[in-house]
Amino acid sequence: MSGFGQNDGFYQGNFYEQQSSGYDMGPGGQQFGGEQQFAQFDYSQTAQGYGDSGAYYAGQQSYMGSILTPDASQFAQGPGTENFDEEPPLMEELGINFDHIIQKTMTVLNPLKSADHTIMQDTDLAGPLVFCLAFGGSLLLSGKLHFGYIYGIGVVGCLAMYCLLNLMSVTGVSASCIVSVLGYCLLPMIALSFSSILISLQGIVGTVLTSLAVVWCSLSASKLFVSALAMDHQQPLVAYPCALVYGVFALLTVF
Numbered sequence: 001m002s003g004f005g006q007n008d009g010f011y012q013g014n015f016y017e018q019q020s021s022g023y024d025m026g027p028g029g030q031q032f033g034g035e036q037q038f039a040q041f042d043y044s045q046t047a048q049g050y051g052d053s054g055a056y057y058a059g060q061q062s063y064m065g066s067i068l069t070p071d072a073s074q075f076a077q078g079p080g081t082e083n084f085d086e087e088p089p090l091m092e093e094l095g096i097n098f099d100h101i102i103q104k105t106m107t108v109l110n111p112l113k114s115a116d117h118t119i120m121q122d123t124d125l126a127g128p129l130v131f132c133l134a135f136g137g138s139l140l141l142s143g144k145l146h147f148g149y150i151y152g153i154g155v156v157g158c159l160a161m162y163c164l165l166n167l168m169s170v171t172g173v174s175a176s177c178i179v180s181v182l183g184y185c186l187l188p189m190i191a192l193s194f195s196s197i198l199i200s201l202q203g204i205v206g207t208v209l210t211s212l213a214v215v216w217c218s219l220s221a222s223k224l225f226v227s228a229l230a231m232d233h234q235q236p237l238v239a240y241p242c243a244l245v246y247g248v249f250a251l252l253t254v255f
Helices: 002-006 008-014 043-049 051-068 081-086 098-109 117-121 126-141 147-168 175-184 187-198 204-229 235-254
Strands: 016-018 036-038
Touching (some): 098 126, 098 187, 147 175, 175 204, 187 204, 187 235, 204 235
16 A cells, blocks of 8 residues: 555654654654654655555445445345244134034034044043033033032043053053043033923923934044044944943033
8 A cells, every 4th residue: 555655654754763862853843852752744644554444444334334234125025924824814823623623513413414523533631621611601501510529420431441552452542532532422411401481391202302412422432533533333332331331411400
């Protein structure tokens, strides 16, 4: 750089000199005995000498400013917009599939129709929870507060069916599958509890309706268990313990 070359003579001669008494500092200087003397120099040449380096530093400052000041167009669409679009729906993340709930409900409502084993792969618990609350709410309309009994009988029945089906089947069954099937097949019992609001179930008509609801629940549950566990020709063996579980729920509805 030419600016620094012009200042070499300045640093060598006129910028800084040290003298003792009796020496002359040369042009532009004065003589003082035993003291340091700084020569007078031209600041304009010094500024001219640093001209190129000043432009360099100005360019660096402009470059750093462009880095520290992001372009607003980069955030026009917002960060992560594409990722939010590709995410699954909230209900699917929570394990709630309305299509499977409708298919299982229609399978329960038609106990003579063969069940598709693929719908049992999604052992959701949203439907059973809704049906249990509906069963307790319908009993509450009849003046019967039995939410604790429903919970206790449901837990004992699920544990009993879990142990029994694991002994009967080769592949085994999960606890969530037991809860899902028994909860979905509670739907006919909900219809029976709502009918108890209008008519008494302690007569002949009530006995017939109660027996029909227990058989309906048992056939639907055993059909789903046999389809999910590939237990061919074992539906009557599975339907009997299911009838015992739903018979207790029927007693809560009648009495």
